[in-house]
Amino acid sequence: MKFRFLGLALLLATASPALMPVSISPAQAQQKPDITLEDIWTKGTFAARSVPGFNWMLDGRYYSSLDEGNLVQHDVTTGKAVQTLVSGADLKVAGSTTPLEVDGYEFNADEQKILFSTDTEPIYRRSSKANYFVYDRASKKLVPLSTGGKQSYASFSPDGRRVAFVRDNNLFVVDLASMQEKAVTTDGVANRIINGSADWVYEEEFEFAKGFFWSPDSRQLAYYTFDESQVPEYNMQTWGPLYPKDYRYKYPKAGEKNSVVGVSVYDVAGAKTVKMDVGSEVDQYIPRVIWTRTPNLLSIRRMNRLQNKLEILHANAGTGTAQVVLTDTDKAYVEVNDDLRYLQGGKEFLYSSEKDGFRHLYVYDMQGKPVRQLTKGDWEITEINGFDEKKGLVYYSSTEASPLQRHLYRVSLKGSGKTRLGETGAGTDAVNMSPDCKYYLNYHSSAGVPQLVSLRNAQNGKLVKVLEDNAKLREKLSQYNLGKLEFISFKTSDGTSLNASVLKPANFDASKKYPVLMYVYGGPGSQTVKDDAGAGIAFTNYLWHQLLAQKGYIVVSVDNRGTGARGAAFKKSTYANLGKLETDDQAEGARYFGTLPYVDKSRIGIWGWSFGGYMTALAMTKNADLFKAGISVAPVTNWRYYDTVYTERFLKTPQENPAGYDDNSPVQFAQQLKGKYLLVHGTGDDNVHFQNSTAWVDAMVKANKDFQSLYYPNRNHGIYGGNTRLHLYRQMTDFVVKNL
Numbered sequence: 019m020k021f022r023f024l025g026l027a028l029l030l031a032t033a034s035p036a037l038m039p040v041s042i043s044p045a046q047a048q049q050k051p052d053i054t055l056e057d058i059w060t061k062g063t064f065a066a067r068s069v070p071g072f073n074w075m076l077d078g079r080y081y082s083s084l085d086e087g088n089l090v091q092h093d094v095t096t097g098k099a100v101q102t103l104v105s106g107a108d109l110k111v112a113g114s115t116t117p118l119e120v121d122g123y124e125f126n127a128d129e130q131k132i133l134f135s136t137d138t139e140p141i142y143r144r145s146s147k148a149n150y151f152v153y154d155r156a157s158k159k160l161v162p163l164s165t166g167g168k169q170s171y172a173s174f175s176p177d178g179r180r181v182a183f184v185r186d187n188n189l190f191v192v193d194l195a196s197m198q199e200k201a202v203t204t205d206g207v208a209n210r211i212i213n214g215s216a217d218w219v220y221e222e223e224f225e226f227a228k229g230f231f232w233s234p235d236s237r238q239l240a241y242y243t244f245d246e247s248q249v250p251e252y253n254m255q256t257w258g259p260l261y262p263k264d265y266r267y268k269y270p271k272a273g274e275k276n277s278v279v280g281v282s283v284y285d286v287a288g289a290k291t292v293k294m295d296v297g298s299e300v301d302q303y304i305p306r307v308i309w310t311r312t313p314n315l316l317s318i319r320r321m322n323r324l325q326n327k328l329e330i331l332h333a334n335a336g337t338g339t340a341q342v343v344l345t346d347t348d349k350a351y352v353e354v355n356d357d358l359r360y361l362q363g364g365k366e367f368l369y370s371s372e373k374d375g376f377r378h379l380y381v382y383d384m385q386g387k388p389v390r391q392l393t394k395g396d397w398e399i400t401e402i403n404g405f406d407e408k409k410g411l412v413y414y415s416s417t418e419a420s421p422l423q424r425h426l427y428r429v430s431l432k433g434s435g436k437t438r439l440g441e442t443g444a445g446t447d448a449v450n451m452s453p454d455c456k457y458y459l460n461y462h463s464s465a466g467v468p469q470l471v472s473l474r475n476a477q478n479g480k481l482v483k484v485l486e487d488n489a490k491l492r493e494k495l496s497q498y499n500l501g502k503l504e505f506i507s508f509k510t511s512d513g514t515s516l517n518a519s520v521l522k523p524a525n526f527d528a529s530k531k532y533p534v535l536m537y538v539y540g541g542p543g544s545q546t547v548k549d550d551a552g553a554g555i556a557f558t559n560y561l562w563h564q565l566l567a568q569k570g571y572i573v574v575s576v577d578n579r580g581t582g583a584r585g586a587a588f589k590k591s592t593y594a595n596l597g598k599l600e601t602d603d604q605a606e607g608a609r610y611f612g613t614l615p616y617v618d619k620s621r622i623g624i625w626g627w628s629f630g631g632y633m634t635a636l637a638m639t640k641n642a643d644l645f646k647a648g649i650s651v652a653p654v655t656n657w658r659y660y661d662t663v664y665t666e667r668f669l670k671t672p673q674e675n676p677a678g679y680d681d682n683s684p685v686q687f688a689q690q691l692k693g694k695y696l697l698v699h700g701t702g703d704d705n706v707h708f709q710n711s712t713a714w715v716d717a718m719v720k721a722n723k724d725f726q727s728l729y730y731p732n733r734n735h736g737i738y739g740g741n742t743r744l745h746l747y748r749q750m751t752d753f754v755v756k757n758l
Contacts, residue, residue, distance in 0.1 A: 050499040050524075052568045055751065058561045059744040064494065066468045066557070069097070069459065069485050076129055078452030084120060089132070094457060094473055097485050104132065108158050111151070118151060118160075126178030130155050131194070133163070133172055133181065142218060142704060145227040146170065150183065152194060163192060164199055170215060171228035175236040180286065182214075182230055182239055189214035189230055189241050191286065202239065202284050202291070209251065209268055212244040217277045219270055220244070222705060223663035224305045224354060233309050238335055239284045240294075240307055240316055244277040254702060257731040267704070272658055272665040272679070273672040279304045281318055283335040294333045295340045296320055303663070305354040312364040312384075319354065325667045328352040330369075330386065343386035346371050348586075350593040351667045353543070357399075361431070362407045368392075368431075370399060372586040379412065381431060392433045396585065400424055404451035404458065404476065413439075413451060413458075413476065421583035422505065422517065422549040424448070426460070426479070439479030446550035451476060459485070463551035465519070466503050466560065468492060499524045501567035505547070510606040514579065517547045518607060521563050521573040526616075533621035533758050534611050535566060537575045538637075540600045541629035542668055543582040543589055546575040555736075562747055566754060574611060578603030594675055596657065596668050597636055597682030604633060605641040612644075623693075623758040625649035625750070628706060628735065631698075632684065635714065638695050639687035647694040647757040649750055652706050652735055655714040656683045659707060688717035694757035695725040698746065700733030726753070 057063035071083030081094050087106030090099050109118040122135040131154055138148035150163040150172040163172055169183040169190075181192045187206025192199045203213040214230040221227045229242035252269035255262040270276045281294040281304060296304060296318060306319040310332065318331040318340065327347045333340035346352050346369075357370035357379070366389060370379050374391075377398040381389040393399060397418040403426060404413035410431040415424045418438075424446045429436040440447060445464030452458065458476050463469040468488040472481055502522045509515050523532070537559070539546050552560055563573040578600045580592035592599050604624065612619030624645050626634045631653025638648040657665050657679045658672055669678045680686060699711040708729070718725050728749055730737050737746055 050497060052499050053561055053565045055562075055565065055744055055747055058558050058565070059747060060741065064491060064557075064561055066491055066551070067486050067488055068461070068469070069471050072450070072459065074450075074452045075125070076453065078454040078456040082125075084123070087117060087120065089120075089123065094452075095482055097483070104153060104155065109134065109151075109153065109160055111160055111162065122148070124172075124174065126174040127176055128178060131174070131178055133174065134160075135172070137168070139168070142221055142227075144221050144225070145215065147185075148172075150181075152181065161197060164190070166199070171230070173228070173230075173232065175232045176234055177236040179236065182232065184214040184228075184230070187212045187215070189239070189284075191239065191284075200289070202241070203243075209266065210245070210247045212242075212246065212277075214241045215244075216242065217244040217246050217249075218267060218704070219276070219661045219663050220279075220305070223661065223667075224303070231307060231309060233313075233335070234311070235313060237286055238314075239286060240309065240335070241282055241284065242304070242307065243280045243282060245280075246277040248275045249277055250274050252707065254704065254708075257701065269704075269707075270662040272660060272662055272669070274662065276301065276303075276323075276662055281307055281316075281333075283316060283338075285336075292336065292338045294318060294335075294338045296331070306356070306358070308358065308360075310360045310364065310367075311362060312360075315364075317358065317360070317367075319358075321352070321354070323662075323666065324670060325351045325663075328354070330358070332384070343384065344369065344382060345386075346373065348372065348590075350586075350590040357402050359402070359405055368402075368405075368412065370402075372398075375587060376585045379414065379429070381433075390433045392429050392431070393436070397421075398583065398585065400583075401449075403449040404455045406455035406476075409455075411455070413449070413455065415447070415449060417583045419444075420549070422545075422547060424550075426458070428476075439476070440474060441479065441481070444549060446548065457482065465549050466495075466500070466551065468495075468551050498564075499568055500564055502526060505549070508607075508610045510603060510610075514603070516576055516578065516603060516607065518574055518576045519547045521567050523567045523570060523572070528616050530616060531618040532570060532572045532616055533623070534572045534574055534608075534617055535563075535754060535758060536604065536607060536611075536622065536624040537563065537573060537630070538578075538604055538624060538626040538633045539628070539630040540578050540581060540604065540626070540633045542580050542592065542596075544629070545577055545582050547577040558743075562751075565751070569755060571754070571758070572611075572617065574607070576604060576607035578607075593668060594670060594678050595682070596678065597632070600633060601636045601640055601682065604637055605644055608637075608641070608644040621646055621758055623647040623649075623754065625651070625754075626653075627651040629654065635684035636682060636687070638693055639684055639690040640682075642690050642692035645693050647696075647754070649696045649698065649753060651698040651746075652700065652703055652737065653684075653697070653710060653714070654706055655685050655710040655717075658683075659710050659713070685713055685717040688714075688721040688723060691718060691721065691723045691725070694753075695723075696750070696753045697725060697727045698729070698737070698750075700730045700735065700737045702732040703735045705735040 073082050089104040091101050106117050118136045120134045121138050124133045134151045135148040140146045147168040147170045153160045172183040189202040206213045216229050231240045246268040249268040249270045251266045254265045278300045284291045303321040308317050310317050314335045316333045316335050320329045329342045330344040331340040359368040379392040399414045399416045401415045426439045442462045448461040450459040460472050461469045468491045471486040473483045501524045608622050624637045631650035634648045634650040672679045701708045
């Protein structure tokens with residue numbers, strides 16, 4: 019479950035005074051216009067600018083982007099176009115007079131050949147299929163990669179001589195010299211055998227869809243095989259035709275059978291496939307596969323079903339034999355990430371772990387023996403941004419300054435010289451580093467303040483050039499009636515300190531009493547209380563909260579126990595009893611805000627989406643006396659209905675821990691519902707199934723409880739498309755105004 023809303027809206031502090039909002043008096047605020055739903059959802063009034071289509075090229079001084087159908091090279095230090103690499107007029111297949119409408123591209127290693135994609139169709143969150151074409155810059159020749167139907171995840175081999183892709187659950191390789199296509203696998207069948215792609219639950223929870231990997235020397239192709247024949251099917255109906263159509267796909271709910279997952283290596287020259295030995299246990303996970311720096315040596319990560327033990331296996335790609343070199347365990351669960359890096363020379367690797375209570379970086383030798391710990395402290399790294407092997411430097415983002423912020427740091431592989439880079443002050447830095455680690459793009463924002471995109475020197479963090487400052491958007495925002503934003507923390511009755519955000523109306527008067535709407539997500543490792551501007555739905559939710567503040571509401575958010583950036587103990591305190599401590603903490607938040615002299619404690623509401631919708635349903639039942647109104651969007655209402663990987667990571671299986679599933683399921687507490695309640699769901703939600711809401715409605719009907727419901731035909735978990743979001747937020751706005 020990765021549908022998370024981050025960066026609500028909080029402290030407005032940045033490095034530059036130019037980014038600070040103008041302080042206005044209540045009288046001035048009254049003269050400014052209010053934000054409208056149309057501003058947020060249809061007019062694009064507050065759309066932030068970035069550096070569109072940015073893709074680093076081999077020389078870190080340049081990047082490429084699509085510009086009106088042309089592929090253009092830019093000087094990163096000036097942002098100016100240097101040359102047109104491919105003219106859109108040249109993107110015509112033989113016999114056609116119409117250029118391709120390109121929606122994506124990828125260079126080969128020497129940047130002389132390019133894969134262009136067109137007519138891309140999304141499948142699930144990360145999966146898609148498209149028509150791919152190979153373009154040769156020297157000859158200006160454009161040819162289709164394959165004529166057998168749309169392809170997925172087409173990728174050049176490192177030497178640029180071949181392209182691998184997936185179609186109809188099988189893996190193929192195309193020799194670019196002859197354009198001959200060869201099937202690596204032939205047994206792929208829908209809803210049964212998948213080769214080279216992830217199944218639904220791996221794609222959603224382990225966060226990858228492409229399931230094949232070229233070896234560094236281009237001689238071998240490692241790939242996943244999923245046998246999902248024993249996984250139960252879920253059936254969704256597609257509404258619209260005279261007779262609705264069934265859509266069936268494999269979805270393993272908690273406690274049910276998963277795919278049996280294997281890893282194989284295909285030798286391109288010999289056309290020989292060898293299956294890797296991942297152990298005799300089939301009820302396990304293989305969440306990551308990467309190649310090491312040692313020829314013929316594949317790295318495979320293996321986890322038990324409960325996900326409290328992760329092993330790194332090194333497998334001989336020629337024979338399939340494998341051995342465990344490192345084991346990482348936890349009394350709750352071990353999280354999977356992409357921090358594993360094999361170092362030049364093939365003698366050591368870099369790995370991150372929470373074994374000391376916070377996620378930190380460690381160096382091991384190839385036998386898994388600890389060499390040194392690179393980072394240490396009561397804070398955690400959140401991402402590896404770059405890896406300069408020549409200089410032995412690792413670039414990473416961390417929470418060292420504050421759990422509410424992210425900043426870029428550098429440390430040597432010797433564990434010395436840890437340095438924060440950049441002069442960005444408070445807020446959050448998101449980093450896109452060049453392949454040679456000479457420059458990086460820094461996307462800096464703080465709560466309510468749009469991002470400033472700058473080019474910086476990776477050696478010292480110094481500013482090279484501001485590429486986009488969003489000055490027009492900041493000026494636009496300053497013209498509207500925006501409320502005051504702040505961070506606070508408070509202690510619960512048992513002494514736990516929780517972070518929270520508060521958004522007050524622009525004309526806030528401390529002598530008055532205001533209704534409060536709490537916004538919650540609250541799921542494991544998430545954050546809504548974060549000092550950034552947010553992106554996508556996070557920023558539009560911030561704007562909607564401003565709209566509500568204009569109408570006289572205070573909007574707050576509380577990061578309960580179980581949320582991220584405060585160490586493993588805080589995050590994993592909810593293990594095996596998901597929903598209990600989280601709900602207790604949201605109730606503590608309502609009580610705390612109810613004690614403030616300017617809050618009307620009889621008018622406190624709560625809303626959330628996905629995990630936040632689940633939290634809202636629990637708040638409206640288990641703590642019904644605290645909340646006057648609530649909105650649940652796409653909620654889980656019974657964890658038995660959700661997928662194996664996510665749910666069992668935090669709850670074990672329902673067979674092992676039935677109380678963990680039932681004791682905090684909203685359907686068990688329908689009789690306790692008191693306030694006004696709105697339930698929203700998309701019928702085409704492949705993630706949190708509409709089944710959750712039908713079961714919840716059934717429970718409320720049996721308990722003879724009044725509620726409102728709103729469903730969106732064929733919309734998925736995001737509930738978007740056309741004017742859907744405008745319609746949804748209009749309904750939610752009306753509900754809040756009428757009932758809070």
